[in-house]
Amino acid sequence: MNLEELKFILRRIYREYVKKHIKRILIALILSIIVAASTSGIAWLLDPAVKKIFIEQDKVFAWSIPVLIVIAFSSKGLSLYLARINIIRVGEEVAGALKKKIANNILTSDIQTLENRHSGKYISNIMYDAHQVQNLVSTGVLNLMKDSFSVIALVSLMFYQNWKLALFAILMMPLAGVLAKSLGKRIGKATSKAGISSGNLASFLTEIFKGSKMIRIYQKEYEESQKANQVIDDLVEKNIKIGSVIIRATPIMEALTGFMIAGFIVFSGQLIAAGELGVNNFFSFLAAMMLAYQPIRSLATINMAAYQGATAFKRISKIIDKEIKIKEQTNAPKLILKNTNIKFNNVGFKYESTDEKAINNINFEIKGNTMTAFVGHSGAGKSTIINLLPRFYDPQEGHIEIDNQNIVNISLNSLRKNLSLVSQDVILFDDTIKNNIAYAKSDASDDDIVNACKFAAADEFIKKLPNGYNTMIGENGVRLSGGQKQRISIARAVLKESPIILLDEATSSLDSDSEEKVQNAINNLTKNRTTLVIAHRLSTIHNADKIFVMRNGKVVNSGNHDFLINNCDEYKSLYKKQIK
Ligand SMILES: Nc1ncnc2c1ncn2[C@@H]1O[C@H](COP(=O)(O)OP(=O)(O)O)[C@@H](O)[C@H]1O
Ligand SMILES: [Mg+2]
Numbered sequence: 001m002n003l004e005e006l007k008f009i010l011r012r013i014y015r016e017y018v019k020k021h022i023k024r025i026l027i028a029l030i031l032s033i034i035v036a037a038s039t040s041g042i043a044w045l046l047d048p049a050v051k052k053i054f055i056e057q058d059k060v061f062a063w064s065i066p067v068l069i070v071i072a073f074s075s076k077g078l079s080l081y082l083a084r085i086n087i088i089r090v091g092e093e094v095a096g097a098l099k100k101k102i103a104n105n106i107l108t109s110d111i112q113t114l115e116n117r118h119s120g121k122y123i124s125n126i127m128y129d130a131h132q133v134q135n136l137v138s139t140g141v142l143n144l145m146k147d148s149f150s151v152i153a154l155v156s157l158m159f160y161q162n163w164k165l166a167l168f169a170i171l172m173m174p175l176a177g178v179l180a181k182s183l184g185k186r187i188g189k190a191t192s193k194a195g196i197s198s199g200n201l202a203s204f205l206t207e208i209f210k211g212s213k214m215i216r217i218y219q220k221e222y223e224e225s226q227k228a229n230q231v232i233d234d235l236v237e238k239n240i241k242i243g244s245v246i247i248r249a250t251p252i253m254e255a256l257t258g259f260m261i262a263g264f265i266v267f268s269g270q271l272i273a274a275g276e277l278g279v280n281n282f283f284s285f286l287a288a289m290m291l292a293y294q295p296i297r298s299l300a301t302i303n304m305a306a307y308q309g310a311t312a313f314k315r316i317s318k319i320i321d322k323e324i325k326i327k328e329q330t331n332a333p334k335l336i337l338k339n340t341n342i343k344f345n346n347v348g349f350k351y352e353s354t355d356e357k358a359i360n361n362i363n364f365e366i367k368g369n370t371m372t373a374f375v376g377h378s379g380a381g382k383s384t385i386i387n388l389l390p391r392f393y394d395p396q397e398g399h400i401e402i403d404n405q406n407i408v409n410i411s412l413n414s415l416r417k418n419l420s421l422v423s424q425d426v427i428l429f430d431d432t433i434k435n436n437i438a439y440a441k442s443d444a445s446d447d448d449i450v451n452a453c454k455f456a457a458a459d460e461f462i463k464k465l466p467n468g469y470n471t472m473i474g475e476n477g478v479r480l481s482g483g484q485k486q487r488i489s490i491a492r493a494v495l496k497e498s499p500i501i502l503l504d505e506a507t508s509s510l511d512s513d514s515e516e517k518v519q520n521a522i523n524n525l526t527k528n529r530t531t532l533v534i535a536h537r538l539s540t541i542h543n544a545d546k547i548f549v550m551r552n553g554k555v556v557n558s559g560n561h562d563f564l565i566n567n568c569d570e571y572k573s574l575y576k577k578q579i580k
Contacts, residue, residue: 031083036149038076047284091138120203129312136309147295188307194238334414340368348397376550420493422506430474456491457517
């Protein structure tokens, strides 16, 4: 990152995140001035202390100067404490604002964009980056203010005590500056590499966590632990690198200081001998110089924090700035349903991560209040068709209409409100059964929920759970079987009462016992609704008003069961496989 870009990013961080906390920063600025004044006051006090107490042995100064020293130290400590309190709040709030943006981004991003990110890595990287930005706006900003004021005050005091000696000391400073700059760049590089490694570790751990059963059955514990060692070693190396680059400054700085002090003693010896420098001035000067050492060092590394924070912000902004294509348009008209006819016109769609189209030149019309089934081998494009209706993706070619309204032109909320989706993989939240079902309709009454569950053949097993409808499920609760999960998912759809129902292998994990119940539930659910169903089950297919047979992203035939069994070889073979 070059200086221009750094400035640009810092300005943006200031404008969008820091500016609203400017009051607190100004308070910290004033407190920083007090810190600087107290620090140089301490150094200055050594001048009268040596002169009046040690040399002249004045009685009044003998107690008043120690009192002043206590006051100076206390005011430094207190101001620093208050400044830090303010700045900690600014840093945390900025990081909080970034994290809120990120969370919101996950909730609104295009599905495709999210699918192209590895969730474990993504979350870990982004939290790491938010922390770097926080470090920049808290520690970075405070140190910049406090240390530069301190350096200014202390250097002024040095000039006040003896300008020749001060010039000599200052000649040494640029050396430290050059050193810190090259260091800053190297650290910036090392940290971003470490960020990637720690993301790799997070995603690896998530994977072995999720895959624990698979790892055991294929006895891959050894291989996976080798892999773990590799990923962790990699991170260890990178962190050691950062650590050692940071402390590399110390020996060089120490040696430089040694040279400086040696030269300083020689030079001040000559000045004292020539009568140009009093012993009292010398001590005060020495104190100022030693007190300036830490802030100078800290200032020298401040560009490091700036580069680190800016690089992290750049990665975050790449995510939060990415344009969201599928979103609610403010002036879009609402979907108006009459017959709920659905029409696909020359629809073609390709996933970003693949080269081949998932579906190609799809044309069909579905009459409202009928059941349409899609059959075909896996990968034929059935789920893709279903996912285009709620606009999880938008097709690159052609368009989709509901009652002659192109779905990209109508309000996204009004479109999705009219759709229910029950799919193979059921997502349950870490909450009670009741709340998981009420997710479909937040104002549903308890009766509504129980009725929906009865409808979906779920009531029976829910009642048997330890706390009935208030049983916790998900991560921290009861584990449900695949079939039970699917019945909960169907209950959600029942509760939503939408006119269009999408079923993507909704009955795939049911055992034959519950299948019949659920099949009845589905028949109830889909009665007098427009239903698109991807089915393995023969019963569903028999019930369908129309069946589309798909192969390689195309519809190869359509009709009802009786027609297809006599006229479509593909269908016949799919059907025969089912019977077996
Ligand atoms: N999220 C995705 N990202 C990339 N490719 C996908 C994605 N989902 C499906 N595909 C690909 O698109 C094609 C159609 O898949 P899909 O519609 O899921 O088929 P079906 O539901 O008929 O089994 C397949 O080649 C599949 O690999
Ligand atoms: Mg599928």
